[in-house]
Amino acid sequence: MTQDDDNQNLVLGILFGVIALVIGLVIGLTTYVTGQAQTAKPAVVAEEPEIAEVGEPLVKLYFDSGKAELPANAAEELAKVVAKLHEEPAKLVLISGYHDETGGAAVNAEVSKARALAVKDALATAGVAADKLKLRKPAITLGGADEAEARRVEVRVQ
Known part of the structure; x- marks a missing residue:
């Protein structure tokens, strides 16, 4: 067993x-x-295709170094964009941020993007429809004699 x-x-x-x-x-x-x-x-x-800049910018906003806060004249300048868009409602608003070569490339690109987004948000707050607001990728530029020229956001109605 x-x-x-x-x-x-x-x-x-x-x-x-x-x-x-x-x-x-x-x-x-x-x-x-x-x-x-x-x-x-x-x-x-699907990534949106890059939109080419056409003509001269309607508005240029200049920012302090390393900062993304809108400059004091932003409301007055962006009112021009809103008015132009009311005149030509079929057009888009192209927002292009720029930065200089000083500092780290990644940080500069982020600051440039933050500046462009601040402008975009201000235009949206001013009543511009979100589908009319288009951003371009941050671009490096040399400011020339005026260093502020490299720390700008350009806005076009095209």
């Missing part, structure tokens, strides 16, 4: 081992498949 008990214990041990392997396999596959679904590539978002 002890040999039958030993055989029965061996079979039960193998059976429990197989059951544990199956459960582990199911849990592992579920985790793997769920992880794949969560780390799947995000849907491709």
